[in-house]
Amino acid sequence: MAKIITCDAHDYFEIVCMRRSQIKITTHSNKKYYGTAIDINKMNYQEVLKIQVNTQYEYEYVLLTDIKKLEAIGNKSAQHNFLIQL
DSSP states (O other): OOOOOOHHHHHHHHHHHHHTOEEEEEETTOOEEEEEEEEEEEETTEEEEEEEOSSTTOEEEEEGGGEEEEEEOSOSSGGGOEEEEO
């Protein structure tokens, strides 16, 4: 059976991508990713979060089902900064 995430959690991922928010992601294996949320893509029939890191053309792709914590940090508007535990 495939892992799934809640609709509420998916909405948060869409919001950070729409705003191009600065984010910090922590996976269930405690690996951390920092960068700008770009888009949600499908890879091998699974949804991944595309994160721009370091340079304009360097990206990381993280399975949405592997993410245990999403932090929107360092964004200009204080309302755009938040933390959710999945």
